[in-house]
Amino acid sequence: MNLGIEIGGTKLQIVxxxxxxxxTQRFRYAVDAEQGADGILAQIATTIxxxxxxPQAIGVGFGGPVDWQTGRIATSHQIGGWAGVxxxxxxxxxxxxxxxxxxxxxxxxxxxxxxxxxxxxxxRVFYVTLGSGVGGGMVTDRQLYHGAMxxxxxxxxxxxxxxxxxxxxxxxxxxxxxxxxxxxxxxxxPQLPNDSALKIAVQEAHAAGVVGKEARFLHPAYExxxxxxRMLIExxxxxxxxxxxxxxxxxxxxxxxxxxxxxxxxxxxxxxxRQVLPRFVMNTFHPAPIVLLAKLGEDAVPVGALALVIxxx
Numbered sequence: 001m002n003l004g005i006e007i008g009g010t011k012l013q014i015v016x017x018x019x020x021x022x023x024t025q026r027f028r029y030a031v032d033a034e035q036g037a038d039g040i041l042a043q044i045a046t047t048i049x050x051x052x053x054x055p056q057a058i059g060v061g062f063g064g065p066v067d068w069q070t071g072r073i074a075t076s077h078q079i080g081g082w083a084g085v086x087x088x089x090x091x092x093x094x095x096x097x098x099x100x101x102x103x104x105x106x107x108x109x110x111x112x113x114x115x116x117x118x119x120x121x122x123x124r125v126f127y128v129t130l131g132s133g134v135g136g137g138m139v140t141d142r143q144l145y146h147g148a149m150x151x152x153x154x155x156x157x158x159x160x161x162x163x164x165x166x167x168x169x170x171x172x173x174x175x176x177x178x179x180x181x182x183x184x185x186x187x188x189x190p191q192l193p194n195d196s197a198l199k200i201a202v203q204e205a206h207a208a209g210v211v212g213k214e215a216r217f218l219h220p221a222y223e224x225x226x227x228x229x230r231m232l233i234e235x236x237x238x239x240x241x242x243x244x245x246x247x248x249x250x251x252x253x254x255x256x257x258x259x260x261x262x263x264x265x266x267x268x269x270x271x272x273x274r275q276v277l278p279r280f281v282m283n284t285f286h287p288a289p290i291v292l293l294a295k296l297g298e299d300a301v302p303v304g305a306l307a308l309v310i311x312x313x
Contacts, residue, residue, distance in 0.1 A: 002018075005060045007063060008301075013301065014029075014302075056098060058100045061304055061308075063078065101308045106137045108137070108301050113300055115142065115307045124251070126257070128155055128257070132177060133156055135154065135155070135156055172243040178260070188232075197220070241280055
């Protein structure tokens with residue numbers, strides 16, 4: 001039995017898997033930010049003690065920069081107390097003799113979608129996660145690509161507008177991350193007509209005390225023929241395609257997978273990226289890579305975490 005762990009800013013997922021990497025049991029917990037890293041570690045330790053047998057190997061997808069060679073956490077941008085934690089050693093103390101690998105969660109999700117998700121038939125796959133941040137992972141021949149420490153594939157930090165002496169500039173993450181799109185929608189709402197499907201949905205949520213994650217209303221508003229929703233999706237797709245064009249020129253993957261919460265906009269977003277991407281890619285690299293929607297959902301990181309260690313065991 002192997003163990004796959006996803007450590008995020010809002011949720012902790014722990015799964016057991018068989019020798020093929022299939023999930024056999026799952027545990028899901030909400031993260032209490034006030035308890036910090038110690039609270040998450042305590043929950044992991046408690047869950048491990050509940051297992052019918054100790055795992056032979058443990059794979060981890062962590063929501064933040066990590067040293068994948070040692071398993072030491074650099075930091076978490078959402079949960080305090082993680083900086084400098086040697087997660088590999090800690091897990092080996094919980095399960096003596098277990099093989100442990102710790103990776104950034106975007107890398108792990110890339111591996112999951114390539115091994116068991118939407119991109120199983122491709123040799124070179126780039127995965128971009130569109131969540132509270134924007135991250136990426138590259139898989140070649142079913143193995144993760146690694147650059148020099150401390151990381152690689154940070155597509156969210158590509159500059160769309162370079163910083164200057166008096167201007168802060170703007171990155172992909174600052175433009176098309178979930179929080180950036182949410183803010184853009186909130187700023188637009190007062191300007192929209194009262195019959196706008198997007199405006200009605202957002203105002204109803206706000207009236208119920210739910211502020212945030214406004215991007216989830218883009219798809220239903222698009223289906224209701226809301227022109228602003230269509231405009232925003234096309235705008236997101238265009239910006240994302242510009243960022244991905246750099247990925248194409250650097251790595252020329254066979255397929256690009258769109259994952260993360262914002263990818264739940266679905267086919268309208270995939271189509272917008274696919275339509276614009278060739279415009280930003282030099283003719284020699286045409287046709288541009290196929291653009292796919294991730295299909296594993298919340299299982300992407302746990303499945304990828306199991307895949308991290310399946311070759312070892």
